[in-house]
Amino acid sequence: MQISLTVNGEQREHDVEPRLLLVHYIREVLRLTGTNVGCDTSSCGACTVLLDGESVKSCTVLAVQADGTDITTIEGLAPGPDQMHPMQEAFRENHGLQCGYCTPGMVLAAVSLLKEYPSPTEAEVREGLEGNLCRCTGYHNIVKAVLAASRA
């Protein structure tokens, strides 16, 4: 089936099989490999991207469901090639990552969270990131980073 969507500001069109998952479209068709596959069962959040500005788990969305939508992956978050998004900057400043595997999903979930709760409490950040698992258990600095980004 023919799909047409915007990914990181660029219009993309492809003929895809209906069973193709959005995460596989992003990684294997578009070759944007910043979006990771972790659990593949919509638990871990490593595959989180923004769909029309809201966080979703791209392992549980069909590419055909994303037809006509606006997708942002980690590659499309920064405003320019030598710049970082404030959330990325806050993760760097606060050492909000260890191995980095959960980081793209964590950053995008955090961006979506701040859209809904621009000035969250620490508890709201912790609850708001309940859909993203960090196997390094580096949550402390991740929460610090999101709180810092909310004040940036």
Place this chain on the structure above:
Amino acid sequence: MIPAAFDYVRAGSADEAVALLTEHGDDAKLLAGGHSLLPLMKLRLATPSVLIDVGRLRDLSYIRDAGDHIAIGALTRHHDLEHSDLLRQQAPILAHAASQVGDPQVRHRGTLGGTLAHGDPASDLPSVVLALGGSVVARGPGGGEREIAAVDLFTGFLETALGPNELLTEVRVPKVAGQGWSFQKFNRRAQDWAIVGVAAIAGTGVALVNMGSVPLRASGVEAALASGASAGDAAAVADEGTEPPADLNASAEFRRHLARVLVRRALEEAGV
């Protein structure tokens, strides 16, 4: 994990969805948010040959004051339930329980109609709608509609009273502003399914999550309360008539214990 191959069609209206269901019969499944169906398809526990996508029927996404009840479009997402001022005022347990489903990403996709039509006994919202004494509207061929009480909706494990060519279009819940309520969800990790859950609305109903093959009304508790039992005495019969599952998370006996404890907490919090 990749689902088995299927044909994908997008319905442009509720009636078109019904026509497509009629055309494709048992081989077809409706796709709304996909957060119950797609995981099953990835595990190949479900292998529909046709998916009818109703996810774009925006006119089925609403929360309205309909006089004596609140009418909620089937495609209203958990995220929208959670943030609805009308629901917070008139049926706060539903707004709150919606905020406890999965995680934000899941709530951005999952829909109320989808979770009710899926009928998973471990899902939160079917039991909340049961406890509220709500109902659903099913649309069939020729535009005919019928209302099904939530108590008659769940007929077996992942089975409902919806006909093979019916589309769930609306969920109706009574206004319970001012009545005490409680939603108890016991799990080990924040985003998990309830190991056991309880929805209670004072003077209206009590229902259980994950205590059998279908979402259940706690009929023993409701009967005890109706005959004047205290919250503690009513909670003691919370597992009466249930056949809880045993799995990695809990034995059936532990679930029975949890039901009694959680019903007591729920009744106390609801001020019953």
